[in-house]
Amino acid sequence: MPELFTSLYQQFLSTTVLEWIATITGFLCVYLAARQNILNWPISIISVSIYAYLFYQNKLYGDAVLQIYFLSTAVYGWYYWQSADSSDTKPVQKLTKRHMLLTTVVILLLGTVLGALLRRFTDSDVPYIDGLCTSMSFVAQFLMTRKILQNWLIWVLVDIVYIPLYMHKDLVLTAILYVAFTIIAWNGYRAWRHTYKKERNQLA
Numbered sequence: 001m002p003e004l005f006t007s008l009y010q011q012f013l014s015t016t017v018l019e020w021i022a023t024i025t026g027f028l029c030v031y032l033a034a035r036q037n038i039l040n041w042p043i044s045i046i047s048v049s050i051y052a053y054l055f056y057q058n059k060l061y062g063d064a065v066l067q068i069y070f071l072s073t074a075v076y077g078w079y080y081w082q083s084a085d086s087s088d089t090k091p092v093q094k095l096t097k098r099h100m101l102l103t104t105v106v107i108l109l110l111g112t113v114l115g116a117l118l119r120r121f122t123d124s125d126v127p128y129i130d131g132l133c134t135s136m137s138f139v140a141q142f143l144m145t146r147k148i149l150q151n152w153l154i155w156v157l158v159d160i161v162y163i164p165l166y167m168h169k170d171l172v173l174t175a176i177l178y179v180a181f182t183i184i185a186w187n188g189y190r191a192w193r194h195t196y197k198k199e200r201n202q203l204a
Contacts, residue, residue, distance in 0.1 A: 015173045022050035023177045030181055033144065034152075034188030036195070041078035045071060058169045061122045062114055062134035070141055077145035092196040094149045103139060103150075111135035129165055133158055149196055152189030159185055 025047035032040035052067035081090055095103065115131030118124045136158040143151035159182040166175035 016054075018050050019054060019171065019173050022047050022054060023173050026051070026177055027180060027184075030184050030188075034184050034191060036147075036192070038078065038081050041074045041081070044074040048074065054171070054174075058171065059122070059124055060126075060130055060165075060169060061124055062118055062127075062130040063137075066134045066137055069138060073141050073145050080145055081147070090147045091199050092147050092149055092192050094196055095143075100150060103143075103154075107132075107135050107139050107154075110138065126165065126168065129161070133161055133165065136161075147192075149189070149192050152185050152192060155185040156182055156189070 025043050029040045029044040029047055032043065048067040048070040052064050052071075055061075055067065056064040111128070111132035111134070113131070114134055115128030118127035118131055124130055136154055140151045140154035140158065143154070159178045162178045163175050163182075166172075166178060
């Protein structure tokens with residue numbers, strides 16, 4: 001056990017400046033998203049741009065491509081959250097059980113396809129885990145841009161899976177960040193659920 005903590009401490013000390021910036025901005029954007037603060041999107045642009053480079057360097061190719069997708073959804077989410085009507089924020093929506101089942105099927109199919117592609121065309125040592133995490137993140141991020149409540153439940157699951165994956169890649173600071181992300185995502189779900197119920201009661 002002491003050797004494990006020594007190893008973690010050494011990895012922590014070797015964390016690059018880029019990973020520190022990506023981690024701090026990543027934490028801020030998720031925290032602000034949970035609070036439905038539109039500033040999460042411009043801060044997200046900084047974080048995902050840096051992580052795209054870091055993940056590519058660590059052969060997490062699915063995650064690297066995912067960051068490019070996050071970059072586009074950050075621009076879209078920034079626009080969507082402040083558009084359409086005279087209010088500053090969009091109401092929280094909720095998927096039906098049927099749509100949740102469909103979403104789960106899409107995640108599994110996409111994750112399998114991505115994993116197979118990563119195994120076939122890259123030197124990744126974790127192709128299917130990388131593919132599944134990429135798939136879950138892809139769907140969760142889209143649901144977040146549309147202010148769908150269940151996006152947070154998907155984030156809770158994928159964040160838990162990411163923790164040992166980043167430890168495996170010696171991205172210790174990022175792994176610690178994802179512990180925080182898991183907690184924030186759960187609290188984000190609770191906060192958005194409260195908002196959803198409040199908005200439904202106002203319409204009743």
